[in-house]
Amino acid sequence: MSGKEGPGGFRKRKHDNFPHGQRREGKDVSASSPVMLAFNIFSQILFKYERLVKLSRDITVESKRTIFLLHRITSAPDMEEILTESEVKLDGVRQKILQVAQELSGEDMHQFHRAITTGLQEYVEAVSFQHFIKTRSLISMDEINKELVFTTEDSGKENKTPTATRHREHLALAFGIGLFHLA
Numbered sequence: 001m002s003g004k005e006g007p008g009g010f011r012k013r014k015h016d017n018f019p020h021g022q023r024r025e026g027k028d029v030s031a032s033s034p035v036m037l038a039f040n041i042f043s044q045i046l047f048k049y050e051r052l053v054k055l056s057r058d059i060t061v062e063s064k065r066t067i068f069l070l071h072r073i074t075s076a077p078d079m080e081e082i083l084t085e086s087e088v089k090l091d092g093v094r095q096k097i098l099q100v101a102q103e104l105s106g107e108d109m110h111q112f113h114r115a116i117t118t119g120l121q122e123y124v125e126a127v128s129f130q131h132f133i134k135t136r137s138l139i140s141m142d143e144i145n146k147e148l149v150f151t152t153e154d155s156g157k158e159n160k161t162p163t164a165t166r167h168r169e170h171l172a173l174a175f176g177i178g179l180f181h182l183a
Contacts, residue, residue, distance in 0.1 A: 056100070060119045097120070
């Protein structure tokens with residue numbers, strides 16, 4: 001047994017020399033230090049990403065509920081009632097998509113691509129299914145785009161930055177069909 005080994009044959013580590021429960025006293029990190037500034041920026045990005053993931057999950061859940069509702073159309077006596085209820089549900093989903101658009105306003109869309117893609121894909125599936133039931137035809141990309149154009153009255157605040165093109169480009173990459181933007 002060498003002199004570096006402790007009881008039981010385990011090797012002692014450098015930090016074993018410090019009494020347990022006590023920390024090494026280090027320098028206090030200033031809030032204006034480059035490390036803290038970088039940490040704050042990264043934490044803001046992470047919180048935004050988490051908010052977008054939650055919105056995307058909400059969009060996914062409500063879109064799936066709409067699809068399940070539309071599956072009942074063959075056994076329901078009143079088809080119009082189910083279509084009206086599905087439209088109300090999809091309006092709620094569009095409000096969540098508006099929140100996503102507001103979160104992404106002025107941001108690099110590619111950075112948050114994975115956070116929102118699944119929810120938007122599920123929304124497109126729900127809208128496509130509803131449109132097919134109503135018309136027995138497939139919905140076009142332009143028709144989906146028309147439903148996802150939000151005015152400044154929708155967002156509740158004045159939007160002076162031209163974000164339409166960037167949102168269109170991002171969502172075209174995200175799922176290749178439905179696009180949204182703030183008008």
